[in-house]
Amino acid sequence: MIHNLKKQAKGNLAPTFLTILFVILEVVMDVTIPFLMAFLLDRGVDAGNLSEIIKWGLLLLLCASIALLFGVLAGHFAAKASTGFARNVRRSLFHRVQDFSFSNIDKFSTASLVTRMTSDVTNIQHAYQMLTRIAVRSPVMLLFSFIMAYSINARLSMVYLVAIPVLGIGLFFLIRAAYPIFTRVFKIYDRLNMVVQENIRGIRVVKSFVREEHEKTKFNTVSDEIFKNFMKAEKIVAYNSPLMQGTMYVSILAISYIAARLIVSSSMTTGQLMSFITYTSQILMSLMMLSMVIVMLTISKASAQRIEEVLSEQSNLTQNTNGLTTIADGSISFEHVDFSYFNAQEKRCLYDINLRIESGQTVGILGPTGSAKTTLVQLIPRLYDVLSGSVKVGGVDVREYNLESLREAVAMVLQKNILFSGTIAENLRWGNEKAGDEELVQACRIAQADSFITAMTDGYQTHIEQDGTNVSGGQKQRLCIARALLKKPKILILDDSTSAVDTKTDAAIRKAMATEMRQTTKIIIAQRVASVEDADQIIMLDDGRIQAVGNHQQLLQSCPRYQELYTAQLRKEERA
Structure with a gap:
């Protein structure tokens, strides 16, 4: 895990190193100041020597100014290093997700991936900054302060050898109790993001069914669960402060008592006592900051593990780097294809599919909901890989192609049509970013979209809201079809993509495609x-198995299920 995250520091090593350097220099100045203060008190104040007071006072002022400068520089470079680190992690996560197959994405929920790229990255960003500053400053300050205290009075410094183990043992048990809770909280955050995401995407459904109160209750339930867990963890971590404060006060009292006796016996000066107490505060404050770092690292460890899960996830679609880049034609064949989303033979959703589609044919696929129609066509552009058997395009197994080249030759219009915020023209050019205006218009004419686009005030420059909320379902479908046509694909897959348009428009789209493509x-x-009744062949699919293949007339004569479906829909149209 550390090895993978360490890679993300690439490009930020210089500011990281400078942060550590300036932190150490700042600590050197900080531990020098109490040492000089002892001379100010003993040689200046106690001796009543004004020149000594001025001399050591100016020296103290210089050290404080230098310490301030080093602190500012350390903060500057720490911020630069941590934000650069977070940028690299976020970019690596996003790029990794882009390489995932659908099955990889299915493994992580959308909400979980969003949480990992936002909250989890923020946590490790803070942890990285603390590691380069406080996690360096605290042990260095602890070491230097102990050395200086030991140089003043070795016997008195032994007090620390009792305090440090007490703090270490107490902190160990606190972290041990809090860590499992923090781990659990981030999983609950995934659920919270999912609730929010579903609500916002489906806000029109929520309002139309007057389910606002139900959604509020659902949100509050998850939010309260996060609150209770975080409160429990924070209560445990809060014990760290009284433990540190108590240890510090007891140590100071013990040192004051022992030092007072040493001063009386002339074994120690007042200035040395003041310096020693300052070093005591520095040592115990270093331990307190170190404990805060450990708590922060405990929280970030859970986030780091979740990020690591995504970064280490390997796409189960192996990219053929030397694969073929030319697809001969749009012919497709399925040869004894089995498929399972769980990569398990006993959980198959496609069974021994054998099918041949000639290049240029129009093929219809019918079947009840859940019959694996979408699953079947998703194997063609390798959105998933077969469990067994093979899918061939242009006479070649799809696994032999360069993945990008294969997908460039296949255009899919999915059931869930997605438009992005931007103009209509910008959305259409997702299909071909170099397409000219005439090509946009031609694709939209085939998709029967040109008429409603030109009727808009801004035409093809009309702004589309996120997810296409300012166009109707049928308009959205036609825009998505036009976008797919701009790819000029060898294979075009329309996955129930005209369900929101009327039968007349549907027929016009099919007629235009038959003529132009x-x-x-x-x-x-x-x-x-x-x-699909005009298709060259129609495939009847049910429960992941091909029930019948033929054209409209053939299936009317040989397939009872097709006859039943055709008759039922014909009667429904007659009644309408």
Whole structure:
């Protein structure tokens, strides 16, 4: 874990080193000041020598100014190093997620990934800054202060040898009790983010069903659970302060008592006592800061482990770096394909699929909900890999292609249509960033989107809100189809992507594609028989198995399930 996170410090080693250097120099000045103060008191104040007072006073002022300068520089470089480290971690996480297959993403919830890239990264950013400053300052201050105290009076400094083990043992038990709670809290944060995410994305549904109070209750339940766990952990950690304060006061009392006897016996001066007490405060404050660092590292350890889970996750879609970059045509074949989301034979959702689709054909896929229609087509661009068997495009196993080249040749319009904030033109150019205005218009005409776009005040420069909330469901679907057409793919997959448009528009889209995209293999997943009845072949899928394959007329004669579906929908249209 430390090895992987250490890589993220790349590019920030110089500010990290400078932070440590200036922290050490600041500590040197801080421990020098009490030492000089002893001379000020003994040679100046007690002796009544004004020149000595001025001399040592100016020297103290110089040391304090230098310490302040080193402290400012240490803070500057620590902030630069920690924010750079956090930037690298956040970027590495995001880039890793981009390389994930769908099954990798399924392993981590969306809310969990968001938490890891925000709250968890912030935690380790703070931890990194504390490591470069306080975690360096505290032990260095402890060591130097102990050396200076020992040089003043070796016997008196033995008090620390009793105080330090007491603090160490107490802190060990506090951390041991608090760590499991912090680990649990971050998992609850994932649930909280999921509740918020679902609510915001589905706010229209929430309001239409008047479920605001239910959502508030759901949020409060998770939020209260975080509060209770954090409060429990903070109560445990809070014992650290009285433990430190108590140890410090007892130590100071013990030192004062012993030192008073030494002063009476002329074995120690008043100035030395003042310096020794200052070193005592520095030592115990160093221990207190060190305990804070340990508490922070305890919290960040849980975050670091969660970040490590993502960084160490390897995509189960192995990229063929020397893979083929040219796809001959849009032909597709499934050969004895089995598939499972859990990579387990006993949990298959596709069973022994054998299918041949010629390049340029239009293929319809029908089947009830949960029959694995979407799963079947997701194997074509390698969004998932088969459990056994093979999927071939252009006569070559998809695993033999360069992944980017394969996906450039396949365009998918998914069930959940996503538009991004920006203009219509910007959204369309996701399909081809170099597409000219005429190409945009042509794609939109095929997708039957040009008419409603030109009717808008700003036309193709109309701004789309996040997730396309300012356009209708049917308009969103047509824009997503146009975006896919701009790729000029060899294979076009429409996954129930005309469900929100009327039958007339649906027919117009299919007719335009048949005329303008004759060389493109078109796969249409639909619920309406009318959407696929003109297809070259129609696949009836049920429970992950192919029930029948044929054109409209063939299936009407040979497939009872198709006959039943066609008749039911025909009657429904007649009643309408």
